Amino acid sequence: MTKQARLILMLDVLYDLNGTDINELRNRLHYIAQHAAGEGLMTGESEAEVDTWGSHVIEWPAEHEPAPGLLAAASDMYEALEMIHEAFIKGEIRFTKQRWSDLDPYHPANTKMSVALAKARGEPQ
Numbered sequence: 001m002t003k004q005a006r007l008i009l010m011l012d013v014l015y016d017l018n019g020t021d022i023n024e025l026r027n028r029l030h031y032i033a034q035h036a037a038g039e040g041l042m043t044g045e046s047e048a049e050v051d052t053w054g055s056h057v058i059e060w061p062a063e064h065e066p067a068p069g070l071l072a073a074a075s076d077m078y079e080a081l082e083m084i085h086e087a088f089i090k091g092e093i094r095f096t097k098q099r100w101s102d103l104d105p106y107h108p109a110n111t112k113m114s115v116a117l118a119k120a121r122g123e124p125q
Helices: 022-038 074-090 108-121
Strands: none
Touching (some): 074 108
């Protein structure tokens, strides 16, 4: 079996829009990834082959400076969320409020965690 590695490039861009539509810039960032893949820039002259790749552009509020370690900690945070979610499912962590029916909402933090995990897994929302 061939050894595989997953690498994630995170590019943080703060724009002064000057009237430019944000969707145009979002599309331009996606194009950068497509261009890199199409031109072989992800492997260069190496023997490596790209099995799969994807790009995702999100809009982060300009007034919120991302925490310096946020991107560096992303994989650890994801793993922690998976562990917490699994502990809820197994009953190792109890809900603080008893749910009387399926219509009774979960705690907003649990709902947000579940949505974030589904996004990270590529599951439909």
